[in-house]
Amino acid sequence: NQTTAQQAESLEDWEVNALRDHELHSSKYFRLLESRRKLPVSLRRQEFLDTYHNSQIILVSGETGSGKTTQIPQFILFDEWASGKKVACTQPRRLATTAVATRTAAELDVPLGEEVGYSVRFERKSSKLTRLKYMTDGLLLSEASKDRDFSAYSCVILDEAHERTLNTDLLMALLKMATSRRSCLKVVIMSATLNIEKIQSYFPGAATFEIPGKVHPVEIHYLSDSTPRYCYCAISVVQHIHQNMDEGDIMLFLPTSGDIEMVCSILRKKYKNLTVLPLYSALSRAKQQEIFDDSEYRKCIVATNVAETSITIDGIVYVVDSGLEIRPVYNPRLRMSSVLTCPISKASAKQRAGRAGRTQPGICFRLYTEETHNTCFIPSAPPGILEGELASQILLLKVMGFQSVGTFDFIDPPHPEVYLCGLQDLCAMGYIDDEGTITSKGRIAARLPVHPKWLNAFMEGQKNGCLREMIDLAAISSTQHPIFSRPPPARFAADIAHRRFACPLSDHMSQLNALHAYESAMKTDKRLSISQWCFDSFLNRRALGEVVRIRDQLLASLQQELAYTKEICGFEDAEYDAHIRKTLARSFFYQCALKHPHSHATIYKTVHEGHTAGIHPESVLSREKQEWIVYSEFVSSGIPYLQTVTAVDPAWLIDLDFFQDDSLPKTADGGFKQPLVKKSLDKARKKKDEEEDLISFEELE
Numbered sequence: 001n002q003t004t005a006q007q008a009e010s011l012e013d014w015e016v017n018a019l020r021d022h023e024l025h026s027s028k029y030f031r032l033l034e035s036r037r038k039l040p041v042s043l044r045r046q047e048f049l050d051t052y053h054n055s056q057i058i059l060v061s062g063e064t065g066s067g068k069t070t071q072i073p074q075f076i077l078f079d080e081w082a083s084g085k086k087v088a089c090t091q092p093r094r095l096a097t098t099a100v101a102t103r104t105a106a107e108l109d110v111p112l113g114e115e116v117g118y119s120v121r122f123e124r125k126s127s128k129l130t131r132l133k134y135m136t137d138g139l140l141l142s143e144a145s146k147d148r149d150f151s152a153y154s155c156v157i158l159d160e161a162h163e164r165t166l167n168t169d170l171l172m173a174l175l176k177m178a179t180s181r182r183s184c185l186k187v188v189i190m191s192a193t194l195n196i197e198k199i200q201s202y203f204p205g206a207a208t209f210e211i212p213g214k215v216h217p218v219e220i221h222y223l224s225d226s227t228p229r230y231c232y233c234a235i236s237v238v239q240h241i242h243q244n245m246d247e248g249d250i251m252l253f254l255p256t257s258g259d260i261e262m263v264c265s266i267l268r269k270k271y272k273n274l275t276v277l278p279l280y281s282a283l284s285r286a287k288q289q290e291i292f293d294d295s296e297y298r299k300c301i302v303a304t305n306v307a308e309t310s311i312t313i314d315g316i317v318y319v320v321d322s323g324l325e326i327r328p329v330y331n332p333r334l335r336m337s338s339v340l341t342c343p344i345s346k347a348s349a350k351q352r353a354g355r356a357g358r359t360q361p362g363i364c365f366r367l368y369t370e371e372t373h374n375t376c377f378i379p380s381a382p383p384g385i386l387e388g389e390l391a392s393q394i395l396l397l398k399v400m401g402f403q404s405v406g407t408f409d410f411i412d413p414p415h416p417e418v419y420l421c422g423l424q425d426l427c428a429m430g431y432i433d434d435e436g437t438i439t440s441k442g443r444i445a446a447r448l449p450v451h452p453k454w455l456n457a458f459m460e461g462q463k464n465g466c467l468r469e470m471i472d473l474a475a476i477s478s479t480q481h482p483i484f485s486r487p488p489p490a491r492f493a494a495d496i497a498h499r500r501f502a503c504p505l506s507d508h509m510s511q512l513n514a515l516h517a518y519e520s521a522m523k524t525d526k527r528l529s530i531s532q533w534c535f536d537s538f539l540n541r542r543a544l545g546e547v548v549r550i551r552d553q554l555l556a557s558l559q560q561e562l563a564y565t566k567e568i569c570g571f572e573d574a575e576y577d578a579h580i581r582k583t584l585a586r587s588f589f590y591q592c593a594l595k596h597p598h599s600h601a602t603i604y605k606t607v608h609e610g611h612t613a614g615i616h617p618e619s620v621l622s623r624e625k626q627e628w629i630v631y632s633e634f635v636s637s638g639i640p641y642l643q644t645v646t647a648v649d650p651a652w653l654i655d656l657d658f659f660q661d662d663s664l665p666k667t668a669d670g671g672f673k674q675p676l677v678k679k680s681l682d683k684a685r686k687k688k689d690e691e692e693d694l695i696s697f698e699e700l701e
């Protein structure tokens with residue numbers, strides 16, 4: 001039952017929708033069909049199908065905008081319709097996943113969530129009818145942990161493979177194995193025309209299919225002197241284009257959402273005849289969709305690197321490239337993650353420039369010198385597996401039965417130090433034993449929809465009567481964006497507004513207070529005024545809505561895993577705070593820090609690694625002098641900071657294995673690496689013994 005391009009196209013030309021019985025196609029459908037047929041990939045539909053029919057693994061490469069993401073899944077859907085199974089298409093980013101699913105549903109003239117759906121973490125729009133599912137690579141990976149054969153799918157498409165995210169890399173390895181077990185499973189790996197040699201050599205027998213791109217020449221201009229004030233430089237370049245150059249839309253690449261909002265507001269004030277549109281992941285769905293709308297005036301889209309390859313906007317003639325992006329960086333020795341503004345790679349610079357030449361010759365203005373480009377930019381960004389923390393991925397592979405992850409067939413193996421550090425963390429959490437075998441606790445942790453480290457907090461919370469609060473905190477830590485909003489121009493006002501949620505000993509408690517206040521406001525206020533309430537309280541409404549959604553899903557999945565019962569320690573309980581702080585201490589004990597006693601400023605040292613850091617200035621504890629704290633993140637933005645911290649009592653920690661004398665890090669000569677830690681723990685032990693003596697003495701009387 002192989003189809004030909006001609007058959008498929010005549011089905012598409014019908015008045016009725018072949019996918020939905022007897023429904024007539026809308027007029028918009030035919031309008032979209034006409035433009036789709038002109039895409040480079042549509043002109044080669046038959047050649048694609050021939051390749052697809054003759055091989056199990058196909059590597060597709062083509063310029064951005066040639067129609068890979070929107071068209072190839074449709075070609076396959078028509079071809080595989082009779083199989084009754086689904087087609088999956090993965091994306092590294094949530095924003096792109098929902099955008100292309102929306103577009104493809106419109107092109108097929110079906111309601112989003114029916115024949116075409118999407119699934120991103122904590123948000124799903126799909127149903128029993130869904131036959132083409134766009135999803136993030138992370139979500140398919142977690143499906144794979146339950147079904148290594150991908151048996152719900154007739155074909156899995158991994159898109160944007162050139163980005164080499166950690167999840168896509170793992171999926172490539174798992175799919176390579178699955179194809180040898182299931183001969184009817186097809187795998188299509190799609191990428192822009194960069195960095196593909198590595199992937200080709202990983203799949204030696206795979207067929208390749210290249211889409212010849214129609215690219216127009218792009219004239220490149222560099223600055224003659226470099227500037228640190230890239231935002232202002234960008235504004236003046238946009239101004240120059242808008243006032244002096246022929247029509248055509250502008251795309252401006254900037255690193256952070258803060259830069260983007262600032263530049264947008266300045267440009268909007270200056271020009272009434274320019275449609276200025278921001279594009280970054282934290283924007284609401286509706287705002288994101290606006291970039292595709294037609295506009296009366298010249299459009300200027302100000303974007304992060306999401307617009308580099310995954311999202312194509314027609315009509316761009318001018319590109320302004322700041323040459324910067326933000327990149328998450330993980331340092332295993334410090335167990336520190338940071339988000340740094342870094343120069344992009346040469347490959348990214350080429351991609352960005354290419355956005356200008358899609359429909360006609362274009363111009364790219366690079367806000368850096370030619371010398372910077374040639375000498376400072378690396379050829380291409382390193383794969384994600386070399387950049388991030390690996391604990392949860394190692395656990396996932398273990399739960400799938402790969403005992404020695406060290407010998408797993410990775411395209412690029414992780415750095416041994418990152419790998420070892422992941423193993424140590426899993427061992428400290430009790431998810432693997434000393435031999436590296438996954439424990440029963442580890443199995444449950446791997447199935448959680450949040451980071452596995454939270455399972456310990458849930459179990460400890462259950463003991464202390466604050467499971468509900470731990471679930472709330474896990475949900476808060478899993479949103480992409482902070483719930484407290486601090487817009488730069490109103491920082492001061494925001495800090496004052498946030499005071500009413502502040503708990504003097506704990507940022508975690510302050511977050512909980514904000515969430516609980518939001519929930520009671522939801523109950524009492526009408527829908528309309530809740531936005532006002534959030535606005536006045538400087539809380540991010542979208543993030544809070546997401547927290548509630550995540551929390552409800554977590555509750556549902558915990559009911560199965562943990563036999564979650566609803567006993568809650570009430571707000572009235574005098575020990576409410578202490579229960580929560582104790583639970584945090586006992587579940588995140590490996591992220592403890594001790595105050596340096598002789599410092600003027602509040603300087604802490606992490607207990608296990610012995611690294612020095614301050615407390616983040618936004619923390620309620622930034623001016624406090626608490627001896628012991630647990631922290632959620634160790635971040636750096638030039639200065640290392642502990643972020644989201646809670647004061648804890650060392651008495652809560654002293655019985656844990658992690659703090660026994662033989663576990664504390666030692667120097668070469670056998671002494672303690674951090675004598676202060678040892679001293680403070682001993683003091684706490686002594687105090688506890690004395691208290692116990694006192695109690696037994698009282699009991700005697």
Ligand code: ADP
Nearest residue numbers: 064065066067068069070071099103292312314
């Ligand atoms: P590729 O994956 O090869 O980069 P796409 O399939 O994403 O190409 O894009 C093909 C065409 O579809 C482009 O011309 C683009 O403008 C259009 N397109 C893609 N997504 C959307 C969308 N959400 N809204 C409007 N047009 C879109």
Ligand code: MG
Nearest residue numbers: 068069309310
């Ligand atoms: Mg694409």
